Amino acid sequence: MKAIALQKYGSADDLQLIDLPDPKVGPAEVLIRVKAAAVNPVDWKLAAGGLDALMEVRFPLVPGWDVAGVVEKVGLDAGEFAVGDEVFGYIRKDWVQQGAYAELASANVRMLAKKPRSLDWAQAAGVPLAGQTAYRTLKRVGVRADDTVLIHAAAGGVGSFATQIAVALGARVIGTASERNHDYLRSLGAEPVTYGEGLAERLRTAGGIDAAVDFVGGDAVEVSLEFVRPDRVASVANPEAEARGGHYVWVRPDGAELAELARLADEGKLTVHVDKALPLAEAAEAWRLSQSGRTRGKIVLTV
Structure with a gap:
């Protein structure tokens, strides 16, 4: 071959x-x-x-x-x-x-x-990899209907899947991204917030946040902990999340999770x-x- x-x-x-x-x-x-x-x-x-x-x-x-x-x-x-x-x-x-x-x-x-x-x-x-990473991270923090979830790097490869999955679960999504990706996030059902300096101040106007997932690293975990209790914060980019009482997520192959993502795709909820x-x-x-x-x-x- x-x-x-x-x-x-x-x-x-x-x-x-x-x-x-x-x-x-x-x-x-x-x-x-x-x-x-x-x-x-x-x-x-x-x-x-x-x-x-x-x-x-x-x-x-x-x-x-x-x-x-x-x-x-x-x-x-x-x-x-x-x-x-x-x-x-x-x-x-x-x-x-x-x-x-x-x-x-x-x-x-x-x-x-x-x-x-x-x-x-x-x-x-x-x-598979990006979708399962998003799915498992959201599961780790227990995202459910009527939650407000903060997704860092929501327009990225993993974040865009997490945004769509959270919306499909019935959650409200606040997604961080550069301004050029704000319309894209809106098309996925999220409320965009510009990342970078001053993020915490901008999030204070967004209302209560129940869970946060980090797909970018940097200070995303620290910012999240200002609004969310530690056990409902997870990161795939910052192992220090565990030391702060949160979760560090490493995804493994799982056909059952893939089948769930396939179902969402065929129902028009995942693009x-x-x-x-x-x-x-x-x-x-x-x-x-x-x-x-x-x-x-x-x-x-x-x-």
């Missing part, structure tokens, strides 16, 4: 399109013919060695944890899916080597769900904005776009 791979830790300049053996399919796995793979910042951070202390990494390394495609082969104990099923998933294994930037990818059935009918391949590939779709061979350019921080929505590789 063709795949994008790294021979050692490196950057976008070190990505190569090479031939690799097809992945083996374990008993509880399926083989997926990849249609699209989303690019996430963790992909290039991992490739630079950023997770070396946390996860075992093997080379050649095929990046990518977000996939959408068609089941091509079913393992001996993987009866949840059949050949020809259209699936999507967050396919992070216990070690890092065989990712989604390839023509074929293997994945445990617990990582997958049926692809939402309402989303195309690129949109579906953009959901995916694909900022750029590039062919697999242009993975390096996709990483540079991701690193620029100037895109809104997902960057996706089509295979």
